[in-house]
Amino acid sequence: MSDELRAWAAFDEGVRLQAAGAVDAAIAAFERTLQLQPDSAASWANLALLHEQRGDLAAALAAHERALALAPAAFEANLNYGALLGQLRRYDEAERQYRRALAQRPDAPQPWSNLGALLALVDRDDDALACCLRALELEPANAKARLNLSYVLLRQGRLAEGFLCLEARAGIDRMQAELDAPRWDGADLAGRRLLVVSDAGHGDLLMMARYLPLLRRRHPGAVLLYAQPALNTLLARGAGVDAVIDYGAPLPRAAFDCWTPVMSLPHLFGTTLENLPADLPYLQPDPVRQAHWRSVWARGGGGGLRVGLCWRGNPAHENNAERSWPSLTVAAPLGGVAGLRWFNLQSGAGADEAPPPGFEFTPLPGPLGDFAETAAIIANLDLVITVDTAIGHLAGALGRPVWVLVPAHLPDWRWFKGRSDSPWYPGVLRLFRQRSAGDWGPVLAEVAAALEARVRESIA
Numbered sequence: 462m463s464d465e466l467r468a469w470a471a472f473d474e475g476v477r478l479q480a481a482g483a484v485d486a487a488i489a490a491f492e493r494t495l496q497l498q499p500d501s502a503a504s505w506a507n508l509a510l511l512h513e514q515r516g517d518l519a520a521a522l523a524a525h526e527r528a529l530a531l532a533p534a535a536f537e538a539n540l541n542y543g544a545l546l547g548q549l550r551r552y553d554e555a556e557r558q559y560r561r562a563l564a565q566r567p568d569a570p571q572p573w574s575n576l577g578a579l580l581a582l583v584d585r586d587d588d589a590l591a592c593c594l595r596a597l598e599l600e601p602a603n604a605k606a607r608l609n610l611s612y613v614l615l616r617q618g619r620l621a622e623g624f625l626c627l628e629a630r631a632g633i634d635r636m637q638a639e640l641d642a643p644r645w646d647g648a649d650l651a652g653r654r655l656l657v658v659s660d661a662g663h664g665d666l667l668m669m670a671r672y673l674p675l676l677r678r679r680h681p682g683a684v685l686l687y688a689q690p691a692l693n694t695l696l697a698r699g700a701g702v703d704a705v706i707d708y709g710a711p712l713p714r715a716a717f718d719c720w721t722p723v724m725s726l727p728h729l730f731g732t733t734l735e736n737l738p739a740d741l742p743y744l745q746p747d748p749v750r751q752a753h754w755r756s757v758w759a760r761g762g763g764g765g766l767r768v769g770l771c772w773r774g775n776p777a778h779e780n781n782a783e784r785s786w787p788s789l790t791v792a793a794p795l796g797g798v799a800g801l802r803w804f805n806l807q808s809g810a811g812a813d814e815a816p817p818p819g820f821e822f823t824p825l826p827g828p829l830g831d832f833a834e835t836a837a838i839i840a841n842l843d844l845v846i847t848v849d850t851a852i853g854h855l856a857g858a859l860g861r862p863v864w865v866l867v868p869a870h871l872p873d874w875r876w877f878k879g880r881s882d883s884p885w886y887p888g889v890l891r892l893f894r895q896r897s898a899g900d901w902g903p904v905l906a907e908v909a910a911a912l913e914a915r916v917r918e919s920i921a
Contacts, residue, residue, distance in 0.1 A: 468497035472504060479507060484515050502532035506541070513545060521545055536565045540572055547579050550870075555579055570596040574606035581613050582871065586878075589613050604629040615874035620737065623874070624728035632660060633722060641714060645721040647729040650682030656717035657702070659688035661724050662775065663832070664851035666692055667858050668875065668885065671743045672726035674701035685717055694833040698745055739887050742860030750837030758823070758841065766843040766919055768912075769806040770795075770822075774850035776810050783868040783898065784849045789814045791901050794909045795846075796820030800916040804842060806835065806852055844915065846908065849873055857886030864891045864908065870898040 475490030488511050494504045509524035525542040532538065543558030556579060562572040577592030590613055596606035611626035636658060637644060645655055655676065659666045666688055673696075676684050686693070686702045693705040706712060721729065727737075758767070772792065773785040786792070789811070795801075796819040805812065805822040816822060825838065835852070836859055839845055845856040845863040849872075856863035863886070867876055876883060876892055883890040893904050893911075 465498070468494050468501070471497070472501065475504070475507060479511060484511050487511055488515070500531055502528045502535060502538070505531065506535065506538045509538075509545070510541060518545065518549065522549070534565060536562055536569070539565065540575065543572075543579075544575060547575075547582070552579060552583050568599055570600040570603050570606060573599065574603060574609055577606065577613075578609040581609065581616075586613050586617060604631070612874050616872075616878055618734050618877050620727065620733050621731060624725075624732060628725060628728060630660075630724070633725075636660065636720075636722065640712075640720050642717060643719045645719040645729070650676070650680035650719075652682060653718040654683040654685060654716065655680075656685045656687055656712075656720040657723050657726075658720055659686070659692075659708075660722035662778070662851065663689060663692060664854040666696075666723055667744070667832075667851055667854035669723045669726055670696060670858065671738045671740075672723075672730060674743065675730060675738055676726075677701040683717075687712065688723075692832050694831060695744060695746075695836055698747065698833075734884060737884060739885060741886065741889060742858060744836065744855075744858040746836040746840040746859060747833055750834060751840045754838050754841045765800045765802045766916060767802050767804060767823075767841065769804045769839060769842045769845045769847075769852075769856075771806040771845070771847035771850060771852040773807060773809075773811040774848060780868065780871045783870045785811075786848065786901060789820075790817045791905060792820060793817040794905045795912065798909055798912045798916065800920070801912065804838065806838070806845065806847070808835075843919075849876075853890070857883070857890045860889055862889050862891075864893060864911070866901075866904055866908070867892055867894045868898065869895040869900075 471490050471493040475487045475494060478487035478490055488508060491504045491508045491511070494501055495508070498504070505524050505528035509521045509528060512518075512521035512524055522545060525538065525545060528538045529535065529542060539558055539562040543555045543562065546552075546555035546558055556576065559572045559576040559579065562569070563576070566572070573592045573596035577589045577596065580586075580589035580592060590610065593606050593610035593613065596603055597610070600606070607626045607629035611623050611629070614623035614626060617623075640656070640658070642656070657673065657676075673684065673686070683703045684701060686696060686705045688696065688705065688708065690707040690709075693707055696702065697705045730738075732738075770792065772789055774781050778784070796817060803816075803820065803822050805825055807814075832851075832855060836855060839856050839859055839861050842861065845852060845861060846866070847853045847856070847863065848866050849868065853863055853865040865876070867873070872894070875885060881892045881894075883892065893908055895901065895904050
């Protein structure tokens with residue numbers, strides 16, 4: 462067999478293995494191809510994607526560059542290289558790469574969608590909207606473009622349009638197939654049983670739980686909630702549901718007539734900035750647990766404002782490295798504020814991290830995996846300070862004062878743009894925004910100054 466035929470055989474094997482998800486074996490096959498045909502642009506391009514999939518971004522970058530040096534006009538290679546540059550936050554270069562792809566195929570929706578997402582990242586909302594709309598003009602069914610558009614619309618407070626576009630999110634079709642029941646369209650529920658399925662994280666469900674009492678008031682009928690076990694004890698109390706069912710528990714088809722994802726409730730209720738449901742509190746702590754912690758702290762003595770702190774979110778979150786502190790040492794400026802008693806509300810990763818010198822936590826039981834217990838503790842605090850994670854939504858839903866620290870990179874849409882308050886939690890939630898990605902110093906200095914003012918107010 463000639464070298465050319467062996468190269469083609471190795472390439473075909475690489476394509477097959479890549480499609481099957483056998484990353485390491487596919488890399489080996491393309492490397493064999495390149496030993497025989499070092500100028501195979503397609504092999505370099507596929508190798509780049511495989512290295513990226515394996516997490517070796519340096520190797521992926523080099524392979525992309527080699528592929529494009531050999532075939533500068535390769536549309537997919539230009540598009541994929543732009544995506545990697547965006548992932549590496551080389552945004553100007555990524556934009557140029559997407560525009561090269563558009564120069565090759567101006568009527569292709571994908572580069573328009575990708576460029577829209579990129580421009581949203583760098584706060585160029587008008588340009589981002591134009592790109593996403595162009596992608597949808599070219600391909601109205603493009604779910605990715607519609608989802609990218611939803612992020613910009615929601616961040617701008619255009620909630621009705623944004624929540625409509627959010628219906629393009631992944632996973633709904635899979636849930637529909639698994640549940641095998643009609644999806645609720647907002648029609649009258651009289652005589653029917655609705656299953657509300659949590660289709661996002663803990664914080665999302667805590668935020669959207671405000672709609673559960675509305676379901677009961679506006680649409681009489683049985684409401685069942687299918688959600689994360691850590692939340693269900695809390696949500697079973699006065700949240701407007703007849704029953705809560707833990708993820709993983711048997712879900713008999715006969716138990717419900719129709720279903721909806723919880724993140725679809727804002728769309729189904731026609732939510733806008735003017736009518737979003739924000740009557741606080743809409744969740745209630747267990748009074749027995751709340752009284753227990755009140756008595757424990759009273760016996761323990763010690764004065765000062767009681768402040769809870771949470772500094773890390775779920776490690777699986779796509780933006781967790783940005784929204785979380787790298788370590789608890791970031792809190793050092795807060796330790797210098799007199800007149801405070803600190804409480805550790807962190808659970809999971811980082812919960813046992815030692816605080817910086819001069820910073821001491823009042824002991825709590827751990828781990829705080831049950832949100833009902835955490836709610837009872839928060840109900841006895843004067844203030845909660847947290848990075849953008851579920852604890853902020855829990856405190857807000859309980860109507861407790863909470864300060865949320867928002868990252869500069871990929872700030873969540875629900876905090877909108879440029880606001881220091883939140884219409885989702887009016888009167889209780891204050892936002893402290895990072896000015897540049899990764900730099901928590903100015904934010905903590907601002908929080909420390911606000912704490913000092915809060916202490917002065919409490920003793921005035």
